[in-house]
Amino acid sequence: EPEVTQTPSHQVTQMGQEVILRCVPISNHLYFYWYRQILGQKVEFLVSFYNNEISEKSEIFDDQFSVERPDGSNFTLKIRSTKLEDSAMYFCASSVRTYGYTFGSGTRLTVV
Amino acid sequence: AQSVTQPDIHITVSEGASLELRCNYSYGATPYLFWYVQSPGQGLQLLLKYFSGDTLVQGIKGFEAEFKRSQSSFNLRKPSVHWSDAAEYFCAVGVTNFGNEKLTFGTGTRLTIIP
Numbered sequence: 312e313p314e315v316t317q318t319p320s321h322q323v324t325q326m327g328q329e330v331i332l333r334c335v336p337i338s339n340h341l342y343f344y345w346y347r348q349i350l351g352q353k354v355e356f357l358v359s360f361y362n363n364e365i366s367e368k369s370e371i372f373d374d375q376f377s378v379e380r381p382d383g384s385n386f387t388l389k390i391r392s393t394k395l396e397d398s399a400m401y402f403c404a405s406s407v408r409t410y411g412y413t414f415g416s417g418t419r420l421t422v423v
Numbered sequence: 424a425q426s427v428t429q430p431d432i433h434i435t436v437s438e439g440a441s442l443e444l445r446c447n448y449s450y451g452a453t454p455y456l457f458w459y460v461q462s463p464g465q466g467l468q469l470l471l472k473y474f475s476g477d478t479l480v481q482g483i484k485g486f487e488a489e490f491k492r493s494q495s496s497f498n499l500r501k502p503s504v505h506w507s508d509a510a511e512y513f514c515a516v517g518v519t520n521f522g523n524e525k526l527t528f529g530t531g532t533r534l535t536i537i538p
Contacts, residue, residue, distance in 0.1 A: 315466070342524065354467070354513060354528040366523040402466060409474070410455055410517050410524050416466040 313337040317415035332388045336405030344404040425450040427529035435535040444499040446514030455517030456497040509536045
C-alpha cells in the first residue's frame with residue numbers, strides 16, 4: 312500500500328535555528344497538508360497546498376513557517392527561527408478527493 | 424466554527440469486552456466524520472468515515488460507528504476488543520472550503536486494554 316514518508320523521524324534543534332521537515336507524498340495525490348500535535352494536545356491543521364500554492368493556512372502558520380514542493384516529489388515544511396513552543400509532532404498528509412487522506416508517521420521536533 | 428469533543432481522555436477495557444468511544448461534533452452543515460487511530464510511534468490510520476447515507480458505518484479492524492444527527496454524535500464501537508487495539512483514537516470532522524478539505528480533530532481518547 313502506498314505510504315507517505317516523513318524524514319527525519321525525530322529532530323532536535325536549538326531555539327532560533329531553522330529547521331526543514333521533509334515529506335514524500337503519494338505520487339498521484341494532488342493535495343498536501345501539514346498538521347501538528349503538541350504533546351498531550353489535539354492534532355491541529357497548519358496548512359494545505361494544492362497546485363503549487365497554499366490553499367489554506369491556520370493562524371498558527373505565521374511568517375515563521377513556509378512550505379514548498381521543490382522538485383515535484385518532496386513536500387517540505389520550514390520553520391525559520393524555531394521557538395520552544397514549536398516542539399511538537401508534525402504530520403504530513405496527502406490526499407485525493409474526497410478526503411482520501413494518507414498521513415505519514417510524523418516527525419517529532421524538539422526545540423531546546 | 425467546527426469543533427469536536429471527545430469527553431473521555433482515557434478508557435481502560437478488558438480484552439474481549441465491548442468498547443464505545445464517544446465523539447460529539449459541532450458543525451453547521453452536514454458533516455464529514457472520521458475516526459483515526461494512532462499507535463505509538465505511528466501515523467494516523469483511518470478506521471472509518473461517514474459522508475452520507477446509512478448512519479451505521481463499518482470500518483477496518485472490526486470497528487463501526489453510528490452517526491446520530493439529533494445528538495451531534497459519532498460514537499465508535501467494537502463488540503470485542505483485542506490487546507492490539509490499545510492506541511489513541513481521534514474523532515475528526517471534515518470541512519470543505521473551495522475544494523480544500525481540512526480536518527478538525529478532537530483531543531483523542533487513549534485506550535488501554537487489560538488482560
